[in-house]
Amino acid sequence: MAWFLNHYHCGDCGTDWDDEWSCMCNDECPECGARHMSPVDSDDLTYLIEGKGGVFSVLYSPENAEHYPKYIKMAEFTSEHAAELYVEVVLRPQAA
Numbered sequence: 884m885a886w887f888l889n890h891y892h893c894g895d896c897g898t899d900w901d902d903e904w905s906c907m908c909n910d911e912c913p914e915c916g917a918r919h920m921s922p923v924d925s926d927d928l929t930y931l932i933e934g935k936g937g938v939f940s941v942l943y944s945p946e947n948a949e950h951y952p953k954y955i956k957m958a959e960f961t962s963e964h965a966a967e968l969y970v971e972v973v974l975r976p977q978a979a
């Protein structure tokens with residue numbers, strides 16, 4: 884599991900909407916109720932960087948997240964760039 888922000892487009896009525904899920908799963912159109920719409924795009928929110936008062940926290944949604952992300956704080960940095968580097972180099976080296 885991980886955490887995703889999925890973007891959907893309804894082929895029946897043309898509505899666009901976003902929804903957060905623990906998978907890239909299908910959703911129901913909020914306007915016309917058409918079922919089994921697949922995400923057209925998806926943002927991986929497994930790792931999030933949250934900036935507050937000059938401190939940038941790296942948050943991680945663990946494997947057992949299902950109905951909500953259950954974010955865990957992994958580390959804190961004083962710059963957003965350092966936080967991004969931490970995600971890229973330490974948490975996600977396979978994607979580099």
Ligand SMILES: [Zn+2]
Binds near residue numbers: 893894898913914
């Ligand atoms: Zn629709």
